[in-house]
Every structure is written in structure tokens, then in C-alpha cells.
Amino acid sequence: MEPDLNKKPLNEWSEKERIRTVKKIFSTITPRYDLLNHILSAGQDIRWRNFTSRRLPEKATHVLDVATGTGDLAITIAKKHPRLHVTGVDFVKEMMEVAEEKTRRAGLMSKIDYVSGDAMRLPFDNNMFDAATIAFGFRNIPNRIGALREMSRVIKSGGKVLVLEMTLPRETVSSRFFKWYLKNVLPRVGRVISGNKDAYDYLSNSIEDFLKPDELTEYFKQAGLHEIKVFPLTLGITCLHEGIVP
Numbered sequence: 392m393e394p395d396l397n398k399k400p401l402n403e404w405s406e407k408e409r410i411r412t413v414k415k416i417f418s419t420i421t422p423r424y425d426l427l428n429h430i431l432s433a434g435q436d437i438r439w440r441n442f443t444s445r446r447l448p449e450k451a452t453h454v455l456d457v458a459t460g461t462g463d464l465a466i467t468i469a470k471k472h473p474r475l476h477v478t479g480v481d482f483v484k485e486m487m488e489v490a491e492e493k494t495r496r497a498g499l500m501s502k503i504d505y506v507s508g509d510a511m512r513l514p515f516d517n518n519m520f521d522a523a524t525i526a527f528g529f530r531n532i533p534n535r536i537g538a539l540r541e542m543s544r545v546i547k548s549g550g551k552v553l554v555l556e557m558t559l560p561r562e563t564v565s566s567r568f569f570k571w572y573l574k575n576v577l578p579r580v581g582r583v584i585s586g587n588k589d590a591y592d593y594l595s596n597s598i599e600d601f602l603k604p605d606e607l608t609e610y611f612k613q614a615g616l617h618e619i620k621v622f623p624l625t626l627g628i629t630c631l632h633e634g635i636v637p
Contacts, residue, residue, distance in 0.1 A: 458528025462490030
């Protein structure tokens with residue numbers, strides 16, 4: 392049984408509770424997930440992924456997209472970098488089925504492959520990729536330093552780890568509006584379009600509960616990453632963190 396969001400804060404969930412809930416939520420909202428992302432971000436999610444793609448190492452030939460979901464970032468990278476190959480990994484079967492169909496329709500099957508796997512136990516050898524990306528999935532991982540270390544393990548020395556994630560901006564008028572939006576708009580719109588209000592209650596709470604940008608920077612350091620850069624996007628409601636694998 393999933394924990395009740397109204398009774399138990401996310402930071403009190405066990406690792407097993409969080410993983411079980413994430414799998415159930417994302418398998419349930421898969422059919423409307425892309426549409427809702429575009430609506431709820433006012434189309435900004437496309438711009439954020441394009442920016443992430445531009446931050447990949449210039450000479451990269453093989454990129455890993457962790458928590459690839461329905462494949463939006465993997466497909467963006469493959470389109471923007473025709474000489475790259477992308478491997479997407481996720482543990483939600485329904486999401487990957489959609490990703491594969493979207494990739495097929497885009498004519499990118501030779502450029503992208505999808506593998507079932509967990510971000511904490513990536514099914515790859517050491518030093519296989521030139522970079523690893525994760526977009527809007529990092530906050531769902533309970534052991535975040537462990538996940539950064541695991542991504543670093545499969546990246547070659549000098550490669551990049553890139554984390555794109557929604558965050559709460561510093562206390563301003565825009566941050567107060569964003570908090571109101573998370574609590575009052577996102578769950579209601581999510582319920583109308585997906586039929587699942589609980590899923591968007593979870594997503595709203597997971598954003599509010601997530602690390603501040605400087606806290607995530609500290610996690611990058613603890614994971615052993617170097618030359619860390621932070622790029623606030625759209626008034627700071629989303630940030631891209633990048634670090635170099637030593």
C-alpha cells in the first residue's frame with residue numbers, strides 16, 4: 392500500500408515506499424504524461440531539454456539517458472547530435488514502450504536503444520559512456536548521492552553528468568506564485584487530463600521536497616564530481632547541474 396501524502400511527508404518515506412509509489416504513478420499516467428508536461432510547463436520543458444542537449448561534451452559519441460521515461464530527452468539529443476548514439480534506461484515498462492514507439496515514429500531506431508534498469512544499479516560496465524543525463528527523474532531517487540556515483544561509474548574520465556530538475560526558486564514573488572501553482576493548479580489539471588490527482592499531488596510534493604540548487608551542488612561534490620556548474624532556467628523554477636567525472 393502506498394503512503395498517504397496528506398499524512399506522511401515525502402522525507403519520511405522509506406526507500407521501498409518511494410520506489411513502489413514511483414513505479415505505480417508513472418505506469419498509470421503514461422498515456423497523458425507528455426501532454427501534461429507541455430501544458431503544465433507552458434511548453435518550457437522543450438526549451439529546457441534543448442539547453443541540456445547543448446551542454447553535452449563536444450566530442451561525445453555515446454550518451455546515457457537515465458530515467459528516460461517516454462524518451463523526450465533521448466530523442467532531443469539524437470535529433471540535435473546526429474553522430475551520437477543514445478541509450479535510455481528506465482524501470483517503468485509502460486514508459487519505455489511509449490519511448491520506443493516515439494523513437495520509431497521519429498525514424499531514430501538506429502540512434503537510440505532502450506534498456507530496462509534501475510538508476511541505482513545501472514546494467515552497464517564502467518567507463519562506457521561520454522555523458523549521462525537525467526531529466527525530471529532525479530528527485531524520485533531516494534539515494535541521490537549514490538545515484539550520482541552510479542552514473543559517474545559508467546562515464547569515462549572527463550565526461551559529464553547532467554541533472555535537469557525542477558526546483559523551488561529563492562523566496563521571491565515568483566517563488567510564492569510557483570508554490571501556489573504546485574499546490575492548487577498542478578494537481579487539479581493533472582486530475583482532469585490524466586484522471587489521477589494522487590499522481591500529481593505526489594509530483595507537486597516531490598518538487599517542494601527537493602534539494603535547493605546549492606544543496607544539489609554539494610551532493611555533486613560528495614559524489615566526487617568536479618568543475619560543477621549550475622544553470623537556473625525560467626526564473627529558477629528549473630536548474631541544470633553539470634559536473635565532470637575525474
